[in-house]
Amino acid sequence: MSVFTKRTLRRSGVAIAAGTAALALALTGCSAQSAPEASAPFEWKLTDQTAAPSGDIESIDWASYAEPFSLDYAYAFDYSDNQVLANMCESLLRLNPDFSLSPGLAESFTNPEPTKWVYQIRDGVKFHDGTVMTADDVVASMSRHLDPEVGSSWFSVYQNVASIEKTGDLEVTVTTTIPDSQFNLGMGGVAGVVESAATLTELGADYGNSSGGVNCTGPFAFDSWKSGEALTMKRFDEYWDKDLAAKSDTFKFVFMTDANARINAIKAGEVDGSWLLPMDAVRSIEAEAPGEVLFGLNTSVADLIVSNLDGPLGDVRVRQALLMAIDRQGILDAAYSGVGTVSDVLTTDAVWLDADPSAKEAAFNDIQQYDFDIEAAKKLVDEAGVAGEEITIVTAPIGQEFAVISQATAAAAKAIGLDAKIETVTPAAYTTLFADPSAREGSDLFFTIWYLSSPDPLEMYSVLRTGEFSNYGEWSNPEYDALITEAVSTMDPIERSKLTAQAQQLTNEELPWLPLFEIPNAAYMSDRVTGMSPSINFMYFPWAAQLGAR
Numbered sequence: 001m002s003v004f005t006k007r008t009l010r011r012s013g014v015a016i017a018a019g020t021a022a023l024a025l026a027l028t029g030c031s032a033q034s035a036p037e038a039s040a041p042f043e044w045k046l047t048d049q050t051a052a053p054s055g056d057i058e059s060i061d062w063a064s065y066a067e068p069f070s071l072d073y074a075y076a077f078d079y080s081d082n083q084v085l086a087n088m089c090e091s092l093l094r095l096n097p098d099f100s101l102s103p104g105l106a107e108s109f110t111n112p113e114p115t116k117w118v119y120q121i122r123d124g125v126k127f128h129d130g131t132v133m134t135a136d137d138v139v140a141s142m143s144r145h146l147d148p149e150v151g152s153s154w155f156s157v158y159q160n161v162a163s164i165e166k167t168g169d170l171e172v173t174v175t176t177t178i179p180d181s182q183f184n185l186g187m188g189g190v191a192g193v194v195e196s197a198a199t200l201t202e203l204g205a206d207y208g209n210s211s212g213g214v215n216c217t218g219p220f221a222f223d224s225w226k227s228g229e230a231l232t233m234k235r236f237d238e239y240w241d242k243d244l245a246a247k248s249d250t251f252k253f254v255f256m257t258d259a260n261a262r263i264n265a266i267k268a269g270e271v272d273g274s275w276l277l278p279m280d281a282v283r284s285i286e287a288e289a290p291g292e293v294l295f296g297l298n299t300s301v302a303d304l305i306v307s308n309l310d311g312p313l314g315d316v317r318v319r320q321a322l323l324m325a326i327d328r329q330g331i332l333d334a335a336y337s338g339v340g341t342v343s344d345v346l347t348t349d350a351v352w353l354d355a356d357p358s359a360k361e362a363a364f365n366d367i368q369q370y371d372f373d374i375e376a377a378k379k380l381v382d383e384a385g386v387a388g389e390e391i392t393i394v395t396a397p398i399g400q401e402f403a404v405i406s407q408a409t410a411a412a413a414k415a416i417g418l419d420a421k422i423e424t425v426t427p428a429a430y431t432t433l434f435a436d437p438s439a440r441e442g443s444d445l446f447f448t449i450w451y452l453s454s455p456d457p458l459e460m461y462s463v464l465r466t467g468e469f470s471n472y473g474e475w476s477n478p479e480y481d482a483l484i485t486e487a488v489s490t491m492d493p494i495e496r497s498k499l500t501a502q503a504q505q506l507t508n509e510e511l512p513w514l515p516l517f518e519i520p521n522a523a524y525m526s527d528r529v530t531g532m533s534p535s536i537n538f539m540y541f542p543w544a545a546q547l548g549a550r
Helices: 013-028 079-085 135-146 181-188 197-206 259-267 279-288 316-325 328-335 357-365 374-384 400-415 427-432 458-462 478-488 493-510
Strands: 057-064 093-095 101-103 106-113 116-121 161-168 171-176 220-226 230-235 248-255 273-275 291-296 301-306 390-395 419-424 445-450 513-518 521-526
Touching: 057 079, 057 259, 079 427, 093 181, 101 106, 101 181, 106 181, 116 135, 116 181, 135 161, 135 171, 135 197, 181 458, 181 478, 259 279, 279 291, 279 328, 279 400, 279 521, 301 400, 316 374, 316 400, 316 493, 316 513, 328 400, 328 513, 357 493, 374 400, 390 400, 400 419, 400 445, 458 478, 458 493, 478 493
Parallel strands: 057 248, 057 273, 390 419, 390 445
Antiparallel strands: 093 101, 106 116, 116 171, 161 171, 220 230, 230 248, 273 521, 291 521, 301 445, 301 513
8 A cells, every 4th residue: 555645634726736836936036927837746656676687787886865974883874874884784684675574684583571682693694804793793783882982873772771692602682671662673774783893893983984994794895985976885795695695796876966966867877776866856867867767665754853942943833833834735746746745744654564553543643734824824923922033944955855845944934924044054964963963053944854764653753752862852741751661661563553643643733843745765777777676675675786787
């Protein structure tokens, strides 16, 4: 079933077209007489898997919108990092294209007690330097997330961990302070990555950077990283899983921070593919490029993260007013070729597969709907007494959608009586917003397409508890915190979903982040290659190994 189930009442076609035309005017400076009409939505469908390759290929070039912040798994927390890392470094479990979990570097796991997770480590797996992975490597890799000097971006997965111990030649036991339903689910993502303990010690501060690289177990090994230009991987011939052996000798990620340059490279056949396809360009790419646009399963919702609750957005009425004033359907039509659905919540159905049906129904339908209503929004701002106050919206030249969303948000803020300033930073600096609190100083809002890395909606709501690393605006609600803590300790997915539904309803009311819309995962694949799935699991699964000659 498509993840784009209609959740909110759509405005009339006239209102949608008018909103889109107004947005186009703001972006282009056109006169009302020459305002372009909204284009018909781009026709699209979900693809599970592309055809298998006919054979191996010498090299593949892949365009990336940004250079990785780091290949150190403790800090790999964004698309630019993880799309690369997933092909070189593997986790204890494997997150599949349908978002199910299967064995990875752990052959199996058990939960013999509510507070214990026991992993049987796969025998004979080699790191890229030829050494064999041991339980000691697993303990060392996992323990870094607990080290405050490391400052792992994935600490939230480990926050309830009391100890990580080798309990057999190929066995590791994790003991938690409370029953933690989310810990094992996180082992299919970056939090479960295993690196050589010797390499971690040897490289120290250079681990994961352009000079040190990584030494993991994946189908590709680190080859070179030329800062500002490209990162190259090479096939690892001693990879343990023959079904996922790499089909290209080399795989190069070419950094293209300019969206137009990336689109032009795609159309000219200079690259073999790209993730995070600029959605405003899908029509022209489909028509002109020597390949195809693909849409896959997504767990993402596009949101505006509220990063400052000390300013005007600290009043929930102002957050509600701003969401009501943003023409979200207009943004979808103008920046995403009409692909997607407006959403008032922070998750998609794709991660509610094991939920109680009635809980899921409540989570998506027993909620407040923020229909487009400028007049009602103005009244809320007046009630809050913040008219004329300023908010700063941070954006970056990553894709046209970033410009559309920042300008539409600024226009909405001004329409309801706020002042709005747009601050543009580099793509690399934008990535830092998610990792460094000092980078967020002076910002009130920034855009994200927030993906979930485990098959449970509770992952989304866990990050908004008081003190969580990804609670970027430091929103705090004791009732919410208690609800999430109870849900985390509820091992039964049916019962857990009932609590998570309440969390979804609460965030829908208080809007610590402003949900905009959900869109499918978009990618481009040239006619030279085939074999991948366009699913969002590319963040954690060795997708590049599947690509070979068409």
